[in-house]
Amino acid sequence: MPVQLTPIDRAKYAAARRAVDLVEDGMKVGLGTGSTAAWMVRALAERVRDEGLRLTCVPTSVRTGDLGRELGLKIVSLEEAGWLDLTIDGTDEFDADLTLIKGGGGAHLMEKIVATASDRMVVITDASKEVKTLGHFPLPVEVIPFGWQASRMLIEELLNAMDVMGTSARLRMNGERPFVTDQGNHILDLALGRIGNPRQLSLALNQVPGVVENGLFIDICDAVVIGYGDGRVEMRDIASGTVEHERIVFEEPDNIFKDL
Known part of the structure; x- marks a missing residue:
């Protein structure tokens, strides 16, 4: 039976798909926690299956670790992995400076440790999480x-x-x-x-x-990938000051989401 996705879920998936394109063979990758990060873990596992990527993944929560193992990712602790190349995570709010509020899923302590133990942190989100001033989200x-x-x-x-x-x-x-x-x-x-x-x-x-x-992430996030329900994605890199626009082509829902 086809899975009918809401526009928000399609936006999250589009952002996740674009972000996992940043992952390269041999990388050590931090895996975030939350509903948007779960799309990323699935998209990353899809790349590992299809392309044979050799990755070492560090989860930011027990539930993310369980999902990664279930999907066939190599899951290790941060102590085992050492320094990471990239962390991909979601957010509850972000502003123009890419200052974040995180912790809606209760994992911001591990998320902050993993993100700061990485060369780069990329946040995946939908447009509703962008605010002029932080604080609406608790x-x-x-x-x-x-x-x-x-x-x-x-x-x-x-x-x-x-x-x-x-x-x-x-x-x-x-x-x-x-x-x-x-x-x-x-x-x-x-x-x-x-x-x-x-x-x-x-x-x-x-x-x-x-x-x-606390759940304030300041000077930690390097780029944000914003997804939209029609498959558009916008990637803002705060270091380079660049903004890129692309469109993700959705596969048939039966293929993408058959394990949901």
């Missing part, structure tokens, strides 16, 4: 379980001195229990509305006792 902050309430109070107090619109920090839940990251931590989602100075906020948050890492 900013995730990973905290250790011990004393998380105290960490939350300190964060909310800190936010009063920051250039933001909101100051509430809510514990992320998974049903009736707190959400637990792959590292065994909790996440506080900050409803900020607007982040006027992401760099200042990131530095301040990471000074709060109990905070492990």
Whole structure:
């Protein structure tokens, strides 16, 4: 039965297909987490099957690692791989400077470590994630379980001195229990509305006792690939200042998405 994709899913797939064209034989590649990154993992596995690419892949979450293994990718830890050539990941928001908010899937700690251990980070997304000013999407902050309430109070107090619109920090839940990251931590989602100075906020948050890492990615992303539902893709490289436009030709859904 053909799989009927929404325009957003087609946009994500188009961006993923373009991004995996950047992968070359012999590379060590970081694999992001989330719905858009899942399209990328599938597209990358398709290239490995069809072209015989020899890749070493480092996942940013348990679920991405499980998907990669299921699709036949060589999955190793970052410790085993060492330095990476390229990381491809999604984002929850991005601005003109390619500053990101990540962590909607609860994996921003591993995502940030893997991205910064790479020569290059490329973000894949659809056009709806682009914003003039970050902050509409809640900013995730990973905290250790011990004393998380105290960490939350300190964060909310800190936010009063920051250039933001909101100051509430809510514990992320998974049903009736707190959400637990792959590292065994909790996440506080900050409803900020607007982040006027992401760099200042990131530095301040990471000074709060109990905070492990926040979801602001600053000076980490090198390029963004934006997909559209009709197959168009736009690739912006912040280092070179170039913008490229292409169109991805979709195969028959029965062939591309038969394993979904």
